[in-house]
Amino acid sequence: MIDFARVQKExxxxxxxxxxxxxxxxxxxxxxxxxxxxxPGPIGTPYxxxxxxxxxxxxxxxxxxxxxxxxxxxxxxxxxxSQSGAICLDILKDQWSPALTLKxxxxxxxxxxxxxxxxxxxxxxxxxxxxxxxxxFVNTARYWTESFAKPTSLGIExxxxxxxxxxxxxxQVRNILEAVGGDENLALERLL
Amino acid sequence: MSRRVLCKxxxxxxxxxxxxxxxxxxxxxxxxxxxxxxxxxxxxxGSRCRYDHVKVSRPQSSTASSSITEQRPLVSDDVVFGNTxxxxxxxxxxxxxxxxxxxxxxxxxxxxxxxxxxxxxFVGDDDVSQSRITSPAEIPICSFAAAGNCPRGETCxxxxxxxxxxxxxxxxxxxxxEERAEHMKSCENKQKHLEALKRSQEIECSVCLERVxxxxxxxxxKFGLLSECDHPFCISCIRNWRSSNPTLGMDVNSTLRxxxxxxxxxxxxxxxxxxxxxxxxxxxxxxxxxxxxxxxDCKHFDFGDGNCPFGTSCFYKHAYRDGRLEEVVLRHLxxxxxxxxxxxxxxxSDFLAxxxxx
Numbered sequence: 001m002i003d004f005a006r007v008q009k010e011x012x013x014x015x016x017x018x019x020x021x022x023x024x025x026x027x028x029x030x031x032x033x034x035x036x037x038x039x040p041g042p043i044g045t046p047y048x049x050x051x052x053x054x055x056x057x058x059x060x061x062x063x064x065x066x067x068x069x070x071x072x073x074x075x076x077x078x079x080x081x082s083q084s085g086a087i088c089l090d091i092l093k094d095q096w097s098p099a100l101t102l103k104x105x106x107x108x109x110x111x112x113x114x115x116x117x118x119x120x121x122x123x124x125x126x127x128x129x130x131x132x133x134x135x136x137f138v139n140t141a142r143y144w145t146e147s148f149a150k151p152t153s154l155g156i157e158x159x160x161x162x163x164x165x166x167x168x169x170x171x172q173v174r175n176i177l178e179a180v181g182g183d184e185n186l187a188l189e190r191l192l
Numbered sequence: 193m194s195r196r197v198l199c200k201x202x203x204x205x206x207x208x209x210x211x212x213x214x215x216x217x218x219x220x221x222x223x224x225x226x227x228x229x230x231x232x233x234x235x236x237x238g239s240r241c242r243y244d245h246v247k248v249s250r251p252q253s254s255t256a257s258s259s260i261t262e263q264r265p266l267v268s269d270d271v272v273f274g275n276t277x278x279x280x281x282x283x284x285x286x287x288x289x290x291x292x293x294x295x296x297x298x299x300x301x302x303x304x305x306x307x308x309x310x311x312x313x314f315v316g317d318d319d320v321s322q323s324r325i326t327s328p329a330e331i332p333i334c335s336f337a338a339a340g341n342c343p344r345g346e347t348c349x350x351x352x353x354x355x356x357x358x359x360x361x362x363x364x365x366x367x368x369x370e371e372r373a374e375h376m377k378s379c380e381n382k383q384k385h386l387e388a389l390k391r392s393q394e395i396e397c398s399v400c401l402e403r404v405x406x407x408x409x410x411x412x413x414k415f416g417l418l419s420e421c422d423h424p425f426c427i428s429c430i431r432n433w434r435s436s437n438p439t440l441g442m443d444v445n446s447t448l449r450x451x452x453x454x455x456x457x458x459x460x461x462x463x464x465x466x467x468x469x470x471x472x473x474x475x476x477x478x479x480x481x482x483x484x485x486x487x488x489d490c491k492h493f494d495f496g497d498g499n500c501p502f503g504t505s506c507f508y509k510h511a512y513r514d515g516r517l518e519e520v521v522l523r524h525l526x527x528x529x530x531x532x533x534x535x536x537x538x539x540x541s542d543f544l545a546x547x548x549x550x
Contacts, residue, residue, distance in 0.1 A: 006400050006402075061436065063399060063400075094443070095447065097450075097453070098399040098429065098433050099399060099423075100452075
């Protein structure tokens with residue numbers, strides 16, 4: 001049975017310090033089983049400036065079992081699946097401790113963003129890129145942050161206008177933007 | 193009214209009524225320390241009673257015959273205490289007892305005076321055969337002063353005990369050193385325990401994030417002390433964690449038996465109603481817990497019929513039906529060079545360690 005009294009306390013505690021750490025936890029439903037965590041991208045990394053959303057599901061045994069956490073914002077990182085957002089972090093698995101809270105777990109995830117562990121990858125493609133072509137990795141990670149984790153993403157018309165101003169034909173820009181799901185950076189790569 | 197009196201069960205961390213209790217669960221409220229036995233007449237503990245021996249504050253009942261209740265207190269004060277005083281060595285001089293007092297008066301005298309009177313009768317008898325009092329240690333001290341306040345003050349005919357610095361009452365008998373020492377020791381222990389309990393109120397469990405001594409049920413209002421570190425948990429949380437199923441690939445020793453905060457491995461948890469502040473206090477709690485378990489028969493050992501998985505390191509008592517304790521069998525091993533070695537505990541890990549070396 002989930003210790004809801006503790007979850008309540010954790011939410012209050014998190015709310016008090018939201019300004020300082022930038023880490024927020026809000027309930028998605030009334031029953032406090034599904035929560036939404038947000039962490040700011042660490043400064044000095046390709047994730048800087050992004051705000052990442054993490055879906056949290058509390059298991060029945062919480063806090064004696066680790067919370068299930070998954071990125072809902074797409075992230076380019078060796079230890080985070082670029083497809084599903086699954087996180088490879090020991091404290092969310094076998095190194096969990098009931099003295100850890102949602103906030104400390106999110107802080108650990110934030111720390112993972114600034115310190116990737118390519119030797120223990122969750123996403124092999126990203127890990128390969130990180131090891132073999134670090135500069136491309138940084139660029140891709142920054143693109144993904146710009147595209148998916150920016151709180152105020154540009155609207156589709158702004159993107160079209162921006163690309164048209166770069167000298168591409170409008171019809172082609174619209175087609176390609178649609179094909180890549182509205183990602184202006186990916187569209188730019190295609191256009192080039 | 194009673195809501196503003198501290199619940200004595202709560203003070204010991206054991207009130208089962210919780211918020212439904214008619215007494216106060218607020219540490220700021222004073223506890224009720226009035227001895228009910230004394231109020232009803234006689235308290236068998238006398239001056240050694242831990243509760244206050246004070247007069248009843250109930251209104252004077254009009255049921256008793258008016259002539260006696262109106263006159264009696266005056267008479268008794270004048271007659272009984274009129275000729276008393278404190279002699280130079282501090283011993284109450286016996287009053288001159290008036291034999292004319294008829295027994296029919298006694299029920300009309302309030303309880304506190306009654307005791308006084310009986311005492312005076314006792315002293316009065318002794319006064320007749322003075323030789324029976326051999327030392328001042330045999331005379332009891334004033335119970336009013338011992339309870340905190342004697343209404344007669346300087347004029348009191350009885351010995352006033354010396355002031356106990358811990359409880360602030362004049363309850364130390366000047367001529368009974370053993371009693372003094374005993375009182376001072378128990379008083380200090382009581383005070384220490386209360387202070388420790390008060391300090392413990394603030395301690396939060398790091399797992400449920402609640403104050404351990406404010407949990408809803410009495411069974412939960414206990415700390416679970418870890419043998420190897422000093423992080424506070426409530427007994428239910430730490431036991432829950434240590435007994436949770438290692439399903440997610442958690443290692444029993446490195447994760448479940450480790451402290452959730454510092455991850456230091458502890459082999460056992462000690463339940464305690466108070467939190468400690470020094471290492472000595474912790475050792476005292478641990479030792480008294482172990483001593484208590486040692487007096488309980490191990491159900492696995494079952495008086496020799498069963499088999500205890502903990503063997504000689506079991507905390508419980510391993511005794512046979514006839515009261516004989518289980519003997520630790522020493523194993524003699526012949527070493528390669530011909531010497532005999534006594535092996536005390538043989539653990540599988542010892543062999544594993546030596547295998548590693550080879």
